[in-house]
Amino acid sequence: MSPLTCPSCGSRKVVKNGRIHSGKQNHKCRYCGRQFVEEPxxxxxxxxxxxxxxxxxxxxxxxxxxxxxxxxxxxxxxxxxxxVPQTVNVSSKKKPRLTIQCDEMWSFVNDKGNKQWIWLALDVATREIVGVYVGARSQQGARQLWNSLPGVYRQCAVAYTDFWDAYGCVFPKKRHHAVGKETGKTSYIERFNCTMRQRVSRLVRKTLSFSKKLDNHIGAIWMFVHHYNASLQY
The missing domain is CATH 1.10.10 (Arc Repressor Mutant, subunit A)
Known part of the structure; x- marks a missing residue:
């Protein structure tokens, strides 16, 4: 068995130096002080x-x-x-006949008094998530969701939402339809909300794994959205 060499300076003056958190043997170079493990x-x-x-x-x-x-x-x-990038990465689209479904999902950070609503938009044809915003359930939240959509959707997509007033204040009136759940016009985005709650532990309604930090809350949501969109391409 050949003697260990330091990965930094190449010295063979290496001694054992306790164990790391996983229990593996730690080593230290006497020449430069570098600590390392074999086959990390x-x-x-x-x-x-x-x-x-x-x-x-x-x-x-x-x-x-x-x-x-x-x-x-x-x-x-x-x-x-x-x-994690906080912009959607979706397949290229042609302008005619784009349809999206939008919804807001309740979540919180640190305590239930700090509500963070997850605004989402889903392309009906491809099932891709094409818009995301995390923040207040307000007109500003609807505006940020609208701004997160790729340009082609803002230009011509027809949007189906629930009856939350903020949508009507932001989305173009001629292309916005407020509908009830019984119509099925928002069923895809509602199903995705369910999927998110089942897959992302910090979004489960009764959980001890809730977010303590807003940046991580947002990062976890975006990470799952990117993974979900990428999975649709296989």
């Missing part, structure tokens, strides 16, 4: 964590499954969610 599995662990973040599993559960510390995992998740 960090990349595969991160890949697994990325997949688990898209399932209804709390962070404490992910830490146990992946054998990492909760503090390390929280730091990783903070960086992961901060890097």
């Amino acid at each position: 599995q960090q990349k595969s662990t991160k890949d697994l964590i990325d997949k688990l973040l898209l399932e209804k599993i709390p962070l404490a559960g992910i830490a146990r499954v992946c054998d990492v510390s909760e503090s390390w995992l929280q730091d990783y998740v903070n960086g992961k969610y901060a890097a």
